[in-house]
Amino acid sequence: MPQTAEPPVIVLVRPQLGENIGKVARAMLNFGLVDLRMVAPRDGWPNPSAGPAAAGADIVLDQAQIFDTTAAAVADCSHIYATTVRLREDTKRVVTPEEAALEVISQPGRSAYLFGREASGLDIKDVNMANAILTVPINPEFGSLNLAQAVILCAYEWSKTQSLSQPTVTDQLPPAPQEQLDGLIDHLEGMLKPKGYFLPTNRADATKRTLRNILTKPGWNHLEIRTLRGVLSTLARKIRAD
Amino acid sequence: MPQTAEPPVIVLVRPQLGENIGKVARAMLNFGLVDLRMVAPRDGWPNPSAGPAAAGADIVLDQAQIFDTTAAAVADCSHIYATTVRLREDTKRVVTPEEAALEVISQPGRSAYLFGREASGLDIKDVNMANAILTVPINPEFGSLNLAQAVILCAYEWSKTQSLSQPTVTDQLPPAPQEQLDGLIDHLEGMLKPKGYFLPTNRADATKRTLRNILTKPGWNHLEIRTLRGVLSTLARKIRAD
CATH class of the missing domain: 3.40.1280.10 (SPOUT methyltransferase, trefoil knot domain)
Known part of the structure; x- marks a missing residue:
């Protein structure tokens, strides 16, 4: 409705x-x-x-x-x-x-x-x-x-x-609440940090801002955010080379 | 006039x-x-x-x-x-x-x-x-x-x-050409596949469609795409546990 x-x-x-x-x-x-x-x-x-x-x-x-x-x-x-x-x-x-x-x-x-x-x-x-x-x-x-x-x-x-x-809003899912987007960004940053992505340290804030801007732009809904969290978890998975 | x-x-x-x-x-x-x-x-x-x-x-x-x-x-x-x-x-x-x-x-x-x-x-x-x-x-x-x-x-x-x-229009960049978006998607899929993300095989196409929809939504420009390619390369980087 x-x-x-x-x-x-x-x-x-x-x-x-x-x-x-x-x-x-x-x-x-x-x-x-x-x-x-x-x-x-x-x-x-x-x-x-x-x-x-x-x-x-x-x-x-x-x-x-x-x-x-x-x-x-x-x-x-x-x-x-x-x-x-x-x-x-x-x-x-x-x-x-x-x-x-x-x-x-x-x-x-x-x-x-x-x-x-x-x-x-x-x-x-x-x-x-x-x-x-x-x-x-x-x-x-x-x-x-x-x-x-x-x-x-x-x-x-x-x-x-x-x-x-009163116009009626579309059935499109709204962008996820900010805290869910924050969760995605934290997740990604947590994976990138140990790989040295935020080095040198004096560029870290600017790099994080760039990343946040890129990930804020889409207005992903909660299902999309959930999928992307799954993508990140998959990428973090260790696979044995045997 | x-x-x-x-x-x-x-x-x-x-x-x-x-x-x-x-x-x-x-x-x-x-x-x-x-x-x-x-x-x-x-x-x-x-x-x-x-x-x-x-x-x-x-x-x-x-x-x-x-x-x-x-x-x-x-x-x-x-x-x-x-x-x-x-x-x-x-x-x-x-x-x-x-x-x-x-x-x-x-x-x-x-x-x-x-x-x-x-x-x-x-x-x-x-x-x-x-x-x-x-x-x-x-x-x-x-x-x-x-x-x-x-x-x-x-x-x-x-x-x-x-x-x-009227407010001046910002120098917003247009979305990157499709081939650049395709490059990003290929890159990500290439990283996800060996980790088993597209299993079971009969769900692979649907999963890929979902992923493409999510990544198409933002309309990222070429700079943003380039940054994301860098993110993926970083995530793929091996770090030695020593």
Whole structure:
């Protein structure tokens, strides 16, 4: 049976000011989003500055979930959008808030929008985890969109899709939740390490990022991931040369 | 040739806080709007609180024009949109920010968006002056859109109509030619076969089809394929247990 896609999750990665978290909550609730997650908010949680800035959107703050890592925050999400104001060199797909919203409502599985800290945005590691880059097309000579504004544009575009007739999602299996993809990547890295694939050590992080990008691109579902885990186990099998 | 309509004018009617005026300027410039007009700002003009909140959008503040009446502010405008958060009883047309933007770019003459004071919105007299009501559809149970947020949504929708605001396409590489994908698949199958992955023999074809489907799905480019070939070569490497 076709199901209705879930509203997207908003993930603030290492947000700095409580006031901004409150404004995000307000922006979300204005457009009907309630699932707020935070990764290691700088000043801890709860934050007394968040409430007043939320202007009544307390329900969003009260239900907010806190995680230690981005991976944990999106473990149950199948589609990860990394929001950036400025495009970086990257091989990932780039979508607008509108395009992302249309994807979110038409693809099975839960979607998450990642937003980085106010001062510097998302780390490259967080961007790597994403299936696509979400960029708000702004004035190239004056890019000064703050966190709550970026969130409100994404939430607004999502809400616009809700007034249309509810599209039904396809029967296609959704991409596996992030933790299953992480399991595959860990498995492969664990096999490659003893063979010296990550040497020299100073290139290891870049090599791992490349590998993660390649394996994130497909959006494999849980059956496909399971098959690939089987492939890896088979490759690791020792065969006697007798 | 279609003529490019002028960007809309943003008119703040009796705005209260300088900080909000600055935020409006910032929101405007992010999306390429520069024509800001104010009707009788409560605290006079210039307002020292506006600059810091504009976050660099000083050009908008510097060029801002001040008027005594709404009629004077929109004297040169042909299309007036009165923004309201809550719909009032009115016989005027009601449009969304998106619909308004599409009208603005397709109708000859200058358009203006009127925004009322933070606390109470537009007076009925100002609304009367408008050709249409512009309403942002928000959560009916939580309507808490502030002035700058309302402006940014309108400016954003207008910028979406401008082709120059389209995000630049990344240098995404096309999927590798089929023969390169075939090379990867052959390589993997060659490693799996001696380990018994394709046994029993009568299931071998189905297993190979599954594997090919999984590896075709990503649309990997030639660099990604090359990396994966390297991964396979590494995995095949013998390491001495000494």
